[in-house]
Amino acid sequence: MTVKKTILMLPGDGIGPDVIAQTRRLIDWLNSNRDVAFTVEEDLVGGCSHDAHGVPLTDAAMARAQAADAVLLGAVGGPQYDGLPFDVRPEAGLLRLRKEMELFANLRPAVVFPALADHSSLKREVVEGLDIMIVRELTGGVYFGEPRGIETLPDGQRRGINTQVYTTSEIHRVAAVAFDLARKRGKLVHSVEKMNVMESGRLWREEVTALHEKSFSDVKLEHMLADNCAMQLVRNPKQFDVIVTDNLFGDMLSDEAAMLTGSLGMLPSASLGATDGQGRRKALYEPVHGSAPDIAGQNLANPIATILSFAMMLRYSFDLAEPASVIEDSVRDVLNQGLRTGDIMGAGMTQVGTAGMGDAILAAMEKYAA
Incomplete structure (x- = not known):
């Protein structure tokens, strides 16, 4: 039976749209290669919403978040908004989502990929396999x-x-x-x-x-x-x-x-609400990193944290462990190949941009297409 779910994407500010765009490509791949039918909607949150509407999250966007099966958020904020009153700053949009969706449990995995163990500030033997x-x-x-x-x-x-x-x-x-x-x-x-x-x-x-x-x-x-x-x-x-x-x-x-783990660019998160009588749980997924406005739109951001946040969505909101593992294994394969964005670059590695990392992960996923 085809799994049909609605995902609300809130790209937000800074590098949020950059990393969300790469995750959208993975959703399209799953729609073509797995028995799923994800409908993707999009709206504004954070500074871009304030610029457009005067508030960091509109009532209409909040209603769409409540109705969606899961929400994927990019990042919010930027120095141009630092002087705003607290209740209309970009971060207030995220806080409203958490509060009104009653997302009481924040899941923050810290996983050290073997290929990145030397990027930690601790010795490899302390963190490898974490x-x-x-x-x-x-x-x-x-x-x-x-x-x-x-x-x-x-x-x-x-x-x-x-x-x-x-x-x-x-x-x-x-x-x-x-x-x-x-x-x-x-x-x-x-x-x-x-x-x-x-x-x-x-x-x-x-x-x-x-x-x-x-x-x-x-x-x-x-x-x-x-x-x-x-x-x-x-x-x-x-x-x-x-x-x-x-x-x-x-x-x-x-x-x-x-x-x-060595880089915030690698870390996903999930915020979960209570399960209702139909087994449905409100949830918001987002990378741990911030909006990094200094590199926004320059094809420099690491999309892996957002991509892994989507894998968490598949696992915890949709009970789709197999495609979640495909994404996680593909990320691991790409890192083992020595491909890196700038934040995790090391000697002897090959640097790629945001889109290049998305290309590589999609190519790795093709091995699991059958």
């Missing part, structure tokens, strides 16, 4: 807790306030995502918090433990303090399989893990 999945809670915690703000005290000093807050249900739903992922991987979850100094951390540990005992006892659970986890990621990162943590610590630890 395959970590960080699951970050995305809609709660200190970024969204109330009260928050900046106030002036009676003595004239100013005070900034942010509140770290979590509930049982918020912790359980993101931990369940981590445990489910671990069942398909190495069956090991590290739950990370700061229970030694934070009540919210103590609640996090207690609730993750309770959920584990009730529903996921087949998966090994270990607890770790966030500062120790940061240290262990650069000391012995291969001890980890799945890490689940809150919004703040997940923000920092996932960026740290990303740099173990």
Whole structure:
């Protein structure tokens, strides 16, 4: 039976349109070579939406995102928008998507391809074969807790306030995502918090433990303090399989893990919502890298992170593991051939542009066409 899905593409700003265009080519290839029928729609988000409509995401674009089976986003932002009020800056469009689609679980894989192990700032033997999945809670915690703000005290000093807050249900739903992922991987979850100094951390540990005992006892659970986890990621990162943590610590630890791989241009991500009664889950996929406006439109951007984000979409939103593996294997094949964009260029390698990398990955996929 043909799989029919609607994908909303939001290329965004900077190199976003460059990398999204290469991913669109892979979608067209799958439509011709696999039993799928992907309908692709496109809209604006970020600075380009502000330029066109005065807001970083229109209500119409938001409605299309809600209706789509999955959303693929390129990048948002640029220095020309730095002076805008926060609520109309490009990043506010992305935050609105996450909030209104209720995307509570952010999946950030950190995988070191053997051909790129020497690009890490750590020794090859420390990172070669690394395959970590960080699951970050995305809609709660200190970024969204109330009260928050900046106030002036009676003595004239100013005070900034942010509140770290979590509930049982918020912790359980993101931990369940981590445990489910671990069942398909190495069956090991590290739950990370700061229970030694934070009540919210103590609640996090207690609730993750309770959920584990009730529903996921087949998966090994270990607890770790966030500062120790940061240290262990650069000391012995291969001890980890799945890490689940809150919004703040997940923000920092996932960026740290990303740099173990050598380039942000290689790293995909997924943001998932809850599964509804029909088994449908709202989801947004995007590369970890930023908009890199200095190289936008110059055929220099690395499209691999966006292409791998699409592979995650196939796997987690559409349950299409085989074509996801085709894309991932093709990326690996191309890297093994020594083809590189500028951000991952090395001695003895052959440099290609954005389109050249897309050409090479499509050519590699042809081997799997049958």
